[in-house]
Amino acid sequence: MNEVLEFYPILIKGTITTVQLTVLGAILALIVSFIVGIARISSFAPIRVIAIIYLEFFRGSSALVQMFFIYFVLPMWGIYFDAITAGVVACGLNVGAYGSEVVRGAIIAVSKEQHEACKALNYSSLKKYRYVIIPQAIPIMIPTFGNLLIELLKLTAVASLITISDLTFMAQIIRVQTALTLEPFLLILVIYFIIATVLVQIVDLIAKKFSKGRNIMTAGDK
Amino acid sequence: MEWNWDHAFAVLPQLAEGLVVTIQATIVASLLAYVLGLGIAILKMSKSNLTRVSIYWVTEFVRRTPILVQLYVVFYVLPDFGIFLEAFTCGVIVLGIHFSTYTSEVFRAGIDNVPKGQWEAAKSLNYNPLQTWKNVILPQAIPPMIPPLANYLITMFKETPLLAAITVVELFRAADQYSNSHYTYLEPMTLVGVFFLIVSIPSAMLAMKLEKKYKQAKTA
Numbered sequence: 001m002n003e004v005l006e007f008y009p010i011l012i013k014g015t016i017t018t019v020q021l022t023v024l025g026a027i028l029a030l031i032v033s034f035i036v037g038i039a040r041i042s043s044f045a046p047i048r049v050i051a052i053i054y055l056e057f058f059r060g061s062s063a064l065v066q067m068f069f070i071y072f073v074l075p076m077w078g079i080y081f082d083a084i085t086a087g088v089v090a091c092g093l094n095v096g097a098y099g100s101e102v103v104r105g106a107i108i109a110v111s112k113e114q115h116e117a118c119k120a121l122n123y124s125s126l127k128k129y130r131y132v133i134i135p136q137a138i139p140i141m142i143p144t145f146g147n148l149l150i151e152l153l154k155l156t157a158v159a160s161l162i163t164i165s166d167l168t169f170m171a172q173i174i175r176v177q178t179a180l181t182l183e184p185f186l187l188i189l190v191i192y193f194i195i196a197t198v199l200v201q202i203v204d205l206i207a208k209k210f211s212k213g214r215n216i217m218t219a220g221d222k
Numbered sequence: 223m224e225w226n227w228d229h230a231f232a233v234l235p236q237l238a239e240g241l242v243v244t245i246q247a248t249i250v251a252s253l254l255a256y257v258l259g260l261g262i263a264i265l266k267m268s269k270s271n272l273t274r275v276s277i278y279w280v281t282e283f284v285r286r287t288p289i290l291v292q293l294y295v296v297f298y299v300l301p302d303f304g305i306f307l308e309a310f311t312c313g314v315i316v317l318g319i320h321f322s323t324y325t326s327e328v329f330r331a332g333i334d335n336v337p338k339g340q341w342e343a344a345k346s347l348n349y350n351p352l353q354t355w356k357n358v359i360l361p362q363a364i365p366p367m368i369p370p371l372a373n374y375l376i377t378m379f380k381e382t383p384l385l386a387a388i389t390v391v392e393l394f395r396a397a398d399q400y401s402n403s404h405y406t407y408l409e410p411m412t413l414v415g416v417f418f419l420i421v422s423i424p425s426a427m428l429a430m431k432l433e434k435k436y437k438q439a440k441t442a
Contacts, residue, residue: 059426061422065383076407156288160290172294185299189287
């Protein structure tokens with residue numbers, strides 16, 4: 001184990017890269033989730049169709065294939081990404097597809113009366129979502145977003161296969177250099193677990209903050 | 223870069239072989255995930271606090287760490303302990319264990335949804351635990367579980383490309399091998415993507431139909 005710990009500089013570097021991928025991927029995924037999720041309930045059919053194609057494409061194929069496509073195939077059409085960007089884009093777009101379903105589900109779960117109230121107040125679509133629907137939908141989304149965040153963290157390990165030097169990549173380097181197998185992988189499993197557990201705690205805190213003083217009413221409980 | 227049909231047709235036979243391995247891995251891994259998941263669900267309902275807490279943290283550890291790293295652990299570490307397994311077997315075991323932590327939640331929710339009165343009825347009929355599970359609880363708990371379990375089957379199918387990292391020549395690795403020897407990623411990778419979409423989109427639609435069917439059955 002000591003032999004492995006001597007590699008602490010690259011382990012720290014790998015941890016930072018993994019956290020970076022997770023945070024940047026999460027930001028992209030969040031933006032994509034809201035855009036696609038709201039597009040799914042648009043009254044304009046072409047926008048709905050584009051959103052569904054996006055969703056089915058990213059949900060229907062494998063994340064590893066998407067990552068390879070972005071990193072190896074897109075350059076052939078003159079679209080270049082460095083490895084980290086390709087990793088963030090692939091993770092963000094993939095998890096964003098799942099997230100859009102969460103956003104759509106939460107918006108639908110806001111009770112019908114709220115939509116009717118907006119109509120009665122003659123709110124524009126933008127005003128309706130900005131002030132009435134989204135603020136009520138967010139607390140419903142948070143727990144599922146928390147699960148997706150863990151999925152995203154786990155997905156970043158796959159990015160090591162497109163040469164990104166994240167934790168998993170570093171563990172492979174240590175394995176090759178020391179010929180040890182159990183120690184490096186066990187160590188990074190624990191690091192992943194710690195990162196994930198911290199993320200779970202943060203999401204719990206956010207969930208508590210958002211549900212404070214709110215009487216969340218979903219379509220189910222009346 | 224132009225699409226080259228010669229490459230597309232040349233890679234197809236290899237992709238077909240890869241697809242067979244992918245589907246085999248999906249089926250075996252999912253069976254393992256279902257059996258283990260049911261076991262975990264039963265342990266999670268144990269009366270002993272110690273069992274419940276330890277099974278919770280073990281499953282959370284598996285759930286919160288990447289499948290890829292778990293694959294490396296089994297693939298590289300087991301031989302050091304004198305256990306030599308084929309790459310395919312390693313992959314199936316890891317996928318099965320990883321997803322059993324997800325399916326266990328489905329089983330637990332399904333079992334929780336069986337009304338308490340059913341348990342009491344079984345008790346009043348003096349059923350032993352085996353009879354209770356086999357004749358009363360499972361027949362009622364299983365139908366609503368089928369749609370979510372089908373969804374996890376599709377999820378596992380989409381995770382099988384990770385097996386390529388431990389040398390299993392499934393759909394993705396078959397394409398990657400062709401790419402590396404012919405210096406073209408466009409056709410093989412696109413076709414792999416298409417293969418995945420062709421299998422998973424209709425399966426997802428089927429799962430949705432099942433969901434509707436069981437919802438109707440419940441309200442009727």
